[in-house]
Amino acid sequence: MTLSTRALKAFSGMGAVALCGVSGVLVATDPKPAAAPLRPPVSGSSSSASALVIPPSCFGSGVATGGGAGSGATATGGSIASSVVEAPASTQPLISTYVS
C-alpha cells in the first residue's frame, strides 16, 4: 500500500495533535503543592526578593553595649551601627508599637 505525501503529512499532524493533547491532560492533572515552598539558602546573601536568607548567626559573638537612656548609638561588630534617639514630644510617630 502506498500513501501520498499529503496523506503522510495529515497523519503526522494528527499524531502531533494527539501527543500534545495527552501531554496537556497529564500536566493539568499533576498534583501541585498547595503553596510555594519556602527554601532559604543555608548561607550567603541573596538579591532575590522572595528568598529567605539565613545569616551565619543572628547573635554573633558580640553583645551590644549601651544604656537605657544614653545617646543611643550602639554597634555590635557589624558594619552598620544601629541607633536610637529620643524624638521631640510633638513628633508624630509613623509607627506605633504594641504588645504582641
Added chain:
Amino acid sequence: MSTTGDGTTRHAFTAFGGARCEVIVCAASESAVSAVVADTYAFERRLTRFDARSELSRFNAAAGARVSVSALLGELLRVCLDAYGMSDGLVNAACLPALIDAGYDRSINQVRRRPALPARGSSHPSVPPLPSVLEVGDGWARLATGCAIDLGGVGKGWLADRFAERFDNAAINLGGDLRAQGGGPDAAGWVMSLCDGRVVTIRDAGVATSGTSGRQWPGGHHLIDPRTAIPARTDITAMSVVAESALRAEVLAKAACVMGSSAAGGWLPAHGSMRHAMVLTTRTRPA
C-alpha cells in the same frame, strides 16, 4: 496597599493568629511588599503549632527520635538555643507543654472565647533547660521525649530581620516585632512610639514590645516563667526594647517581662538593650 507621594508603600495585614503586621517600604516595588506578605503566610503555615501538618508540629510529635529538619526549621531551632543563652534561660522554647497547661492550647481567639478554666497548676515543676532537651545538627534535630517547642516571638523577630535585609529602607512589623532598616521616608530615621508613649527615632535597629496585656485570657497569659512553668507573676504589663535586631529586642523584652521591673532595669543594658520603656501594673516607669 497604599503608596504615598513620597514613594512610601505601606501595607497592613494580619498573621500569626490575628497579630497585626505592617510593611512600610521606601522606593521599593509593590511586588516586593507582596513577596513579604506571601512569605509571612508561608512561614506561618510551616511553623505554626496549631496545625498538626506543619513541620514544627510534626517535629514535636516525633520527640524522642532524631529526625530530618529543613534548613529553615534547623536555623530557627538554633536561634531558640541562642535565645535561651542570651536570656539567661528565661526565654525557653521548650515551654509549650506548660503553655498548654496554662490554657493556651488553641488559637488565641478561641482561647479568649472559651469560658475561664478552673485554676490548675502546671504538670511540670519547671521547664527543662532547652540545651538539655534539644539537639540540632546539620539537617537533623532531636527533641527529648515529652518535650515540645513553641517558636513564639522568636520566630517573628527572626523573620522581621530577614525581611528587612531585602530592602535598603523599610520597616517590617510582625505582630509587635519590628525591624527598621535605613533612614525612613525623610532619611532622618524611623519615628515610632514605645509602649509608654515616648517617641524615638531609630535606624537599622529592632524594636519589640512584649507583656502580659497582649495574649491573655481569663486566668492566664502567654508569658511562661520557665522557672515555675506557669504564667509569670510580673509587675510589667508592657515592655518595649530597642536593640540591634528585632530578634534580640524580642528576646530581651520577653526576658525582662518574666524577671520583673526591679531586675530588668539593670539587666537589659548589660544584655544589649539600647533603650527600653515599660508600663507597670500601677505606674509607668521611663528608662
